[in-house]
Amino acid sequence: MIRFVDTTKIYSNGVVGVKNVTLNIEKGEFVFVIGPSGSGKSTFLKLIMHEEAPTEGEVYVNGYSIHNMPRSEVPYLRRSLGVVFQDFRLLPNKTAYENVAFAMQIVEALPREIRRQVPLALGLVGLSKKARAYPGQLSGGEQQRVVLARALVNNPAVLIADEPTGNLDPKTSMEIMELLDEINQRGTTVIVATHEKNIVDSMKKRVITLDKGELVSDVKKGLYTDED
Amino acid sequence: MKIRTLRLLAKEGAANVYKNKLMSAASMVTITTTLFILGLVLLIIVNVITKLEAQKRNLQVRFYLRVEATRLEQEEVAIFIENCRATGVVTAYEYESREQAYENAKKDLKHESLMEGLTPENFAEGYFVTLANPNDSDQFIAKLKLLSGVDTQWITYPKQELERISAIVGVFNYVAVFVLAVLMIISVLLISNTIRLTVFARRKEIEIMKYVGANDWFIRFPFIIEGMIIGLLGALLSFLLTSQAYVWIKNGLTALFSSIKITDLQLMEFDQFAIRILVVNIIFGMTIGVIGSFMSVKKHLDV
Numbered sequence: 001m002i003r004f005v006d007t008t009k010i011y012s013n014g015v016v017g018v019k020n021v022t023l024n025i026e027k028g029e030f031v032f033v034i035g036p037s038g039s040g041k042s043t044f045l046k047l048i049m050h051e052e053a054p055t056e057g058e059v060y061v062n063g064y065s066i067h068n069m070p071r072s073e074v075p076y077l078r079r080s081l082g083v084v085f086q087d088f089r090l091l092p093n094k095t096a097y098e099n100v101a102f103a104m105q106i107v108e109a110l111p112r113e114i115r116r117q118v119p120l121a122l123g124l125v126g127l128s129k130k131a132r133a134y135p136g137q138l139s140g141g142e143q144q145r146v147v148l149a150r151a152l153v154n155n156p157a158v159l160i161a162d163e164p165t166g167n168l169d170p171k172t173s174m175e176i177m178e179l180l181d182e183i184n185q186r187g188t189t190v191i192v193a194t195h196e197k198n199i200v201d202s203m204k205k206r207v208i209t210l211d212k213g214e215l216v217s218d219v220k221k222g223l224y225t226d227e228d
Numbered sequence: 229m230k231i232r233t234l235r236l237l238a239k240e241g242a243a244n245v246y247k248n249k250l251m252s253a254a255s256m257v258t259i260t261t262t263l264f265i266l267g268l269v270l271l272i273i274v275n276v277i278t279k280l281e282a283q284k285r286n287l288q289v290r291f292y293l294r295v296e297a298t299r300l301e302q303e304e305v306a307i308f309i310e311n312c313r314a315t316g317v318v319t320a321y322e323y324e325s326r327e328q329a330y331e332n333a334k335k336d337l338k339h340e341s342l343m344e345g346l347t348p349e350n351f352a353e354g355y356f357v358t359l360a361n362p363n364d365s366d367q368f369i370a371k372l373k374l375l376s377g378v379d380t381q382w383i384t385y386p387k388q389e390l391e392r393i394s395a396i397v398g399v400f401n402y403v404a405v406f407v408l409a410v411l412m413i414i415s416v417l418l419i420s421n422t423i424r425l426t427v428f429a430r431r432k433e434i435e436i437m438k439y440v441g442a443n444d445w446f447i448r449f450p451f452i453i454e455g456m457i458i459g460l461l462g463a464l465l466s467f468l469l470t471s472q473a474y475v476w477i478k479n480g481l482t483a484l485f486s487s488i489k490i491t492d493l494q495l496m497e498f499d500q501f502a503i504r505i506l507v508v509n510i511i512f513g514m515t516i517g518v519i520g521s522f523m524s525v526k527k528h529l530d531v
Contacts (some may be wrong), residue, residue, distance in 0.1 A: 049439070078441035089436045093247055106442045108233050150440065 001027045001158065001189055002048060007057035009043050009213075017043030017052065019213040025191065027157070030184040032200050033193040034224055035210040041193040044210060045162050048191070049081055050074050062157055079107055082151030082188070086163035088143045090135040096122065096146045097131040103150045121149040125179060141172035148179060158189045165196060173199060200224035229445060237446065241453025251426040252458055258422050259462030259516055260469065262415035263509050266408070267470035270508070273404045275495055280397050284362045285319070287390055291372055291383040292352040301377030302353065308375060309355060316360055317368065324354040352379060362390050412512065419520035423455060427524045434528045444529050451521040459517025463509040470505060474498050 002025040009017035018040040025031055033041050046052040047059050050066050059066040062080045064073065090099050100121055104114045122128050125145035135143055144164060151159055161180065165173035177192075177199050184190040194200065200207060200223065207222030208215065245252045293302060312318040324332070329351035334343050359365060365385050373380050427434070437447050478495040485494075 051439075072443070075438075075441045075443040078439065081441075083439055085439075089432075089439065091433055091436055102437075103440050105233065105236060106437075106440060106446060108230050111232070 001025055001029075001062065002191075003058075003060040004047075005058045005060075007047065007054045007059055009047060009052055010055045016040070016213040018047070018210065020057070021210075021213075021215045022057075023208065023215060023218060025189060027189055028184070028187055030181065030190045030203075030205040031192070032203070032205055032207045032222075032224075033191065033210065034195060034200060034207060035216075036195065038212075039210040040213040041195075041210055042162055043213070045160050045191065045193055048158075048160055049083055050077055075106075079154065080156055080158070082154070082156040082159040084144070084147050084151050084159065084161035084164045086166040088135070088140075088147050088167075090143055090146055090150075092135055095132050095134055096127060096138065096149075099135070099146055100150045100153050103153050107154055109154075117153050118149075121153040122146075124152065124182075125149045139172075140167050141169075141175065144168060144172075144176055145179070148176070148183075152183060152188075156188065158191065159183060161190070161192045163194055164192060165194065165199065170198070174202075177203065197224040229449075233446075234449070237449040238453045241450035242457060244450060244454050245457050248426060248429075251422070251429065252454075255419060255422040255426070255455075255458045255517075255520075256462045256465065258418045259415065259459055259513050260466040262411055262418060262516075263463055263466035263513055264469050264473070266411045266415075266512065267466060267505055267509065268473065269407050269411070270404065270505070271470070271474055271501070273400055273407070274501060277397055277400050277404075278496060280393050280400070284390060284393050284397075285358065285360075287358075287362055287386050289357045289359060289365060289368060289372075289383065289385045290354065291357075292354045292379050293377045294379045295350065295352050297353075297377040301375070305355070305375055305377045308371075309357065312357075312368075317364060318357055319360045320358045322356040324356070326351045326353055329354060352382075365390070412516070415512070415516045416519050416523075419455075419459075419516050420523045423451075423520045424524040424527075427451065427521075427528060431528045434525070438529070447529065448522065448525050451525045452518050455517030455519075455521030456514050457517070459513035459515070460510060461513075462517070463506075463513030466513070467506050467509045470509075471498050471502065 004021045004023050007021045008019050011017060021044070033044055035041050043052060047054055047066060048061050050069055053069070054067050057067070061077060064077045064080075066077075069077070090096075091102065094102060097118055100118045101114050104117060109117070119128065119131070122131055125148045127142060127145050127149065130138060130142060130146075133142075135146070138146065144167075147164075159180070164180070165176055168176065173196065180190050180192060181203065204221045204223075206220050207217070207224070209217040209219075293305060297305075306323075309318065309321055313321065326348040330346070330348040333346075333351065334340075337343060357368075359368060365387070369383055369385060372378050372383060434447055474495075475498055478498070481495060
């Protein structure tokens with residue numbers, strides 16, 4: 001599903017993103033990527049969604065190879081992924097419903113299908129009643145639920161979340177995590193970058209630890225051992 | 229891309245014009261201003277060129293019959309000229325009989341003594357012909373020379389003047405194209421600058437669209453529709469402004485000229501080229517809007 005083969009990313013200013021990372025993530029897995037700030041978590045996710053291209057090595061995602069990927073293919077790669085950001089990234093002048101529908105319009109889904117799928121996705125994240133609200137009228141947790149609904153609505157094979165709970169209080173964070181777990185139960189591969197110990201420890205999933213760009217541990221049913 | 233998607237995106241672009249009122253207004257004012265200047269410059273040039281073309285048409289081919297021409301030869305020439313008018317080669321002509329020529333000469337010379345011994349019989353009949361197309365003059369003159377009644381030594385046509393006027397018209401045409409090109413470039417720069425601000429304000433949006441997997445055209449299309457609508461609105465507004473300003477200038481000039489007793493320096497009526505100006509405005513406005521949008525969005529698409 002996702003395969004890193006001796007992947008290195010060094011930014012143009014010399015900063016090391018990830019260094020010689022090799023690993024495999026199988027279909028249906030739930031993976032935490034942890035590590036202190038600057039450890040390369042974000043770079044790891046950015047490589048998967050081709051926000052950055054690897055300097056060396058190769059990354060395979062859903063059958064796409066990221067290195068030297070033609071520009072015109074990037075949208076198709078991204079459509080096979082659902083992405084959740086720490087800062088939500090919702091279109092501010094669209095309602096919750098429109099934001100979710102937007103992801104379907106991009107793939108040129110039939111209007112009939114959009115009308116069916118969007119309420120389902122909003123229902124799944126528990127936001128049916130806020131469909132007409134604009135992002136500015138929603139709380140952080142609610143906005144992140146909209147983002148989740150948007151990420152899910154096209155039934156992506158992989159869902160990537162970069163610090164999805166970074167801007168949320170502990171209780172809301174837990175709720176979002178439970179949602180992610182639920183999504184994973186339905187067969188979607190979920191990859192979450194985080195540095196929240198409580199969450200990682202309580203979920204008992206595979207944990208990949210990065211430090212200074214290097215893969216330092218990869219444990220099934222792991223805990224957040226880094227006390228940094 | 230499917231028609232359904234295009235329609236959706238077009239609607240989106242149209243809605244954005246309204247949602248981003250302030251930026252839309254700023255872009256529109258830019259387009260209106262440049263098109264307004266463009267319009268006035270064009271109107272001046274059209275006026276000058278029209279005047280010159282009219283001047284060109286006023287140039288006459290003048291020729292005289294031989295003094296000893298027979299009645300038959302005279303009639304042959306008369307029929308020839310009439311035919312030319314019937315077929316449209318000649319727009320108008322004046323005929324000067326021997327008597328008129330005699331009288332005119334008397335008037336011009338002033339001193340009776342110089343006319344002594346001369347009778348109308350000593351004068352030749354003359355034709356002053358206005359051609360529909362001044363460029364046909366050579367051909368026309370060649371035909372004249374075939375008529376035995378025509379005195380071939382006395383065919384005159386102000387060819388030099390024609391060439392001079394043609395040259396001036398040519399220069400003005402170049403100037404028009406040059407001004408057009410320069411203003412076009414300036415407007416694209418101005419408008420793309422304004423749209424760049426709009427796009428910059430919305431670069432986050434573009435970024436998000438890219439992350440969700442939108443391809444370039446999906447993002448670009450609404451912006452282009454937006455540019456097109458703003459361009460169209462700017463064009464219409466500038467058309468209104470141009471027509472008002474032109475009428476105002478025209479009336480002002482007429483008043484000024486008549487106060488100093490010049491009556492033949494009228495500007496043309498605006499109605500005569502209203503449609504042309506409108507079309508030019510719309511084409512320019514929309515093109516500028518589209519190019520501006522295209523250029524400004526381009527930069528932000530590389531995410």
